[in-house]
Amino acid sequence: MSTTSNPLRDPRDKRLPRVAGPCVLVLFGVTGDLSRKKLLPAIYDLANRGLLPPGFSLVGFARRDWDHQDFRQIAYESVKEHARTPFREEVWKHLSEGMHFVPGEFSDPGAFDALAMAVKELDQTRGTGGNYAFYLSIPPKFFPQVVEQLQRSGLAEHDDDSAWRRVVIEKPFGHDLTSAKELNDTVHRVFPEESIFRIDHYLGKETVQNILALRFANTMFEPIWNRSFVDHVQITMAEDIGIGGRAGYYDGIGAARDVIQNHLLQLLALTAMEEPTSFSAEAVRAEKAKILSSVRVADDPAQATARGQYAAGWQGGVAVKGYLNEDGIPPDSRTETYAAIKLEIDNRRWAGVPFYMRTGKRLSRRVTEVAMIFQAAPHLPFSQTDTEELGENALVMRVQPDEGITVRFGSKVPGTSMEIRDVNMDFAYGESFTESSPEAYERLLLDVLIGDPPLFPRQEEVELSWQILDPVTEYWASQPKLDQYKSGGYGPRSADELMARDGRAWRRL
Structure with a gap:
């Protein structure tokens, strides 16, 4: 995609940086401090710099009785307080149109089935192409459970060879060598190594x-x-x-x-x-x-x-x-x-x-x-x-x-x-x-x-x-x-x- 076609791109930025293609980012643990203080502001800052595609979509998943508008309001407050770049209403309006929320417990298969339906609907309405990234901003003890739910619900699989699935795992990746190997085995049963992003923000x-x-x-x-x-x-x-x-x-x-x-x-x-x-x-x-x-x-x-x-x-x-x-x-x-x-x-x-x-x-x-x-x-x-x-x-x-x-x-x-x-x-x-x-x-x-x-x-x-x-x-x-x-x-x-x-x-x- 040409960077000049992106309506969110700041016209003052004359460089040609890397720009993400159509995709959905599913954020687990969206109510936590990391999401509110770092991840949501970073997503806005990327949009403000013109580095996200027009159809980019963000789906929050958490144990809250929220609707889409509740989630957008929380995200709005986080961005206003913590974003690095200046707040622009036109950027926020376009970005928030792609924000959705799915309530549920990690142990609830029905919640993950609802999540699967939500992202497939975004493929149709936002043109996200079946490309999904799952960010696990949650306590490590829940990593295996969420990964297995992604597999059971079909979210970790794709029929189209041009589409991709990626999972992002926050530290700590285990608490010793044995637990790290066990967690790795669990994740590898669902995602290949090239689709696993172990994030160290440093x-x-x-x-x-x-x-x-x-x-x-x-x-x-x-x-x-x-x-x-x-x-x-x-x-x-x-x-x-x-x-x-x-x-x-x-x-x-x-x-x-x-x-x-x-x-x-x-x-x-x-x-x-x-x-x-x-x-x-x-x-x-x-x-x-x-x-x-x-x-x-x-x-x-x-x-x-x-x-x-x-x-x-x-x-x-x-x-x-x-x-x-x-x-x-x-x-x-x-x-x-x-x-x-x-x-x-x-x-x-x-x-x-x-x-x-x-x-x-x-x-x-x-x-x-x-x-x-x-x-x-x-x-x-x-x-x-x-x-x-x-x-x-x-x-x-x-x-x-x-x-x-x-x-x-x-x-x-x-x-x-x-x-x-x-x-x-x-x-x-x-x-x-x-x-x-x-x-x-x-x-x-x-x-x-x-x-x-x-x-x-x-x-x-x-x-x-x-x-x-x-x-x-x-x-x-x-x-x-x-x-x-x-x-x-x-x-x-x-x-x-x-x-x-x-x-x-x-x-x-």
Whole structure:
């Protein structure tokens, strides 16, 4: 379809981006926070940018006694509050005409039969061509049930070879290697691998994709991107919030399963992998799988890991309660809210270079970054006094919230003496580009509708990630001790001790 024929396309946008073809997106769990705050606004933003076809249709499925107009009103409120792009009435009017709602329980075959009738009617009235994407924005325990209902109702099958069916599954994909394999078997009985999109929203972030651009679109970094120059790598995802209303999901899952198994190991893979032959899904995924298969916990988990739970403290000048006092959390919970792991990669490029990963809630500030710390110069022809304020060279890829890249290096301080001090050279997205970065879910939803999977982990990557993490969580399960750390601080003492054993320290949050 020509982009110029799309009545929703913003005429100010002169580029020719990828545009989805005719299709229906069925959104399960449409009443949840993810749908209201991220998915529905992202759908509107895609429409506002002219990237959805005129006949695009959205069907919400949830356990609510709503009619179509109720659903449209909820979507309208979500879009007005959370959309990234300016609200345009003509775009909303056209988009809302294709919004429908089907009430029902996941266990009710009749509800799925009604859903099948609804999407077939949209094929006739909206010209959606029998192309359906099913987005499972629901708790993981319901994944198998919904997938089986899609098969029973015939929604997962298509008679026309030109039509497609796709299913989108939110993390976590299992809670360990065994459960991940079981879930994969269930989904594969209904959908082929090329139709399964395991979504990790971090991979849709511009700054995460920029890791690949930084590495493979420039010649200046490749010669030093290896063990000969790199001392170690730190990958951090720190949050300044608690669990909020997620007690039912978070307790029993914890920081390692919630963040390290997916987000941080994906960042590691993009940072450490070899150059793919192309940016095709097969080539990128193959290199990521190679690197993940070489990753291992560096030492005995007692020496190479740390974990903790946030206690009461102060955050932004406000007193906050500890994890064990959060609503819905058992007083004897041993779920970690902070996790740190030291990993190594057994290949020629990275042998001997430790990768330190950490994530935690209720820390001093919110930041996600990949920091490559370089080795010290082998010889300094300066006095110790001249260089006492000189640290290590570093390349820091900032994912959020201050998106960009920082290079830290030593420079002479103006004056008559040869005093050398660290300085930073910064690239910031907001200063270098006039267009703001799209939300991760915009990119990923469009990729689903187009059928472009490079940014979606395949099953092999999921299983390799669990193979790395399972020995850690099994060790933790056998240990009664769980360090407490004050809210608003930098994490448990055991995490600092992990780095100190190697003569290193975490970057300051």
